Amino acid sequence: MNRRNLATIAAIVDRSKNELIRVPGAAIPGVLAPTIFFLGLNGVFGNLTQLTGFGSDSYASFLVPVSVLQGAGFTGAATGVNLARDIEGGWLDRLLVSPAPRWVLLTGMVVAASLRAFIPATAVLLVAFAVGAHWPGLDGLLLTYAMVAATAAVAACYAISLALRYKTQSAAPLMQAGMLALILMTTAYAPLRLLEGWLQDVAEVNPMTPVVDAVRQGFLGTIGWTDTWHGVVALLGMLTVMAVLSLRGMRRITA
C-alpha cells in the first residue's frame, strides 16, 4: 500500500471524525440504542438467571457482550446509510472520478466504522460496570474491543454492499434489521440449551454465536483459547465474504 492510498484512507476516516465533532448528535442514536437495550433487557429479563442451567448469577454480565456487539452492528449499518446519503447527494460520484482505487475508498469507510464503534462500546461497558457487570480483565477487555472493531467492519461491508445496490437511504431498515437479526439470533438472551427449538437451531449455525461466546467468556469467567479462536475464525469468515461483496459493489458502481 503506497503513501497516497494511506492518505486517502486517513482523509475518509478524518471526514467521519469531523462529522462526530461538528454534529455531536450524530453519535447519540448509536450510543443510546445499545445502552437502552442493555439497561432495558437487564431490568426486564434479569430474573432469567434463576432458570435451572442458566450458568450465571449476573444477567448484566451475560448481556453486555451482546450489547457491545449490537452497538458495533448499528455503527456499521450507519456507515451504509451515510453512504446512501452520499450517493443521493452526489458526493460518492466525486470520489469515484478521483484517482483513488475503489478498494481504498472502501477501506477508508470500513476503518472509520471500526473506530467509531469504540464509542458505543465504551458507553455500554461503563454503564454495565456501573450496574454490576463483572470486570473481564485486561485481556477480556482487549478481546472485546478487537471483536467490536471486527464486527463493525463486517456490518459496514454488509451495509455498504446494500447501499451500493439500492442507492437510497430507504434501504436503511434492511441494513439495521439484518445486523439486528444476525446478532440477536444467537445466545443473546439465554444459553443455547435454554433457547426455544427453532432459535437453538439458528443459533447453532449462526456465525455470530461464536463471536458472542468469545466476548462473553471474560465477563463470565476466564479467557480460553478454544472460544477465542472460534470467534476469530467466524469473524474472519464473515469479514471475507462481506468484503468481497462490498468490493464487487464498489467496482460495479459508475459515477
Place this chain on the structure above:
Amino acid sequence: MSGLRANLRVVGALGMRSVRQTFRRPQLIAPIVIFPTLLLAIQTGGAGSAVELPGFPPVDSFLQFMLAGAMMQSLMLAGNSGGIALAVDIEMGFTDRLFAAPISRFTIVLGRLVGTAALGLFAALWFLAIGLVFGAPVEGGVPGALVAILLTTIGAMSIGGIGSAIALRTGQASIVQGLFPLVFVVLFLSTAFFPEQLMVEPARSIAAYNPLSFVVEGIREPIVEGVDAGDTLAALAAVAAISAFSLLLSARALRHRLRTGG
C-alpha cells in the same frame, strides 16, 4: 352539518394519505411491522423458558404473553412514525398549504392521527394473525380479539398525538426521529415484555405506575385469559389520560405554530 361533513372528508383524505405514505416508504413501515416482528420472534425464542419461572402467570406459551408487548411496541412506533411524517410535511411546506386552505386546522392533525390509528389497527391484526399461525390463540375469543384490536387502535392514536405535538412544536423530522430510543425506554419500563412481579428493580416499581402498563395489560388479558372488565376499563382510562395529555400538547403546539409561523 355540511361543515362537519367537509371536515370528515378532509380527515378521511389526510388519513388515507398518511397510510399510503407509510406503506410506500420502507423507513416508515419497517419500525411498525418489521422490527417488532423480529424482536417478537427473537425474544420469544430467546427468553421462552421464562414461563418456567416461579410466579410467571399461567399462559399457553411465551408467544401468547408477548403478543400484547409486540402490539404495544408497534403502536408506539406507529405514533412516532406519524410524528416524523408530519414533521417532514412541515419541512416540505405541505402543512403550510393545508393551513392556507379553507379547512379546520384541527382536521390536519386529526387526519394524521386517523392514519396512525389505521396503522395501529393493522398492527393489531398482524400480530393476532401471527399468534394464530404460531399457536397462540386468543383465549377471549372474538370479543377478546375485538377488545385487543380496539385498545391497540385507540392507543396508537393517543400516542400519535404526542408525536404530532412534538412535530408541530419543532417542525423538524430529525428531532421527532431522535425520540425513537425513548420509545424503548418507556416500553422497557412497562410490563410490555415481562410480568411486573418478575421484573428487576427499579424497572419493576416504575412499571407499576407507568400508564402504558395498564394499556398493555388491557390488551394482554383478553389474549391470555379472557376479557376482564376491570383491566379493560383501566386500559381505557389510561388511553383517555394519554389522549387528553397529547390533545393539550397538540393544541398548544398548533397555536404556537400558527402564531409564530414556526
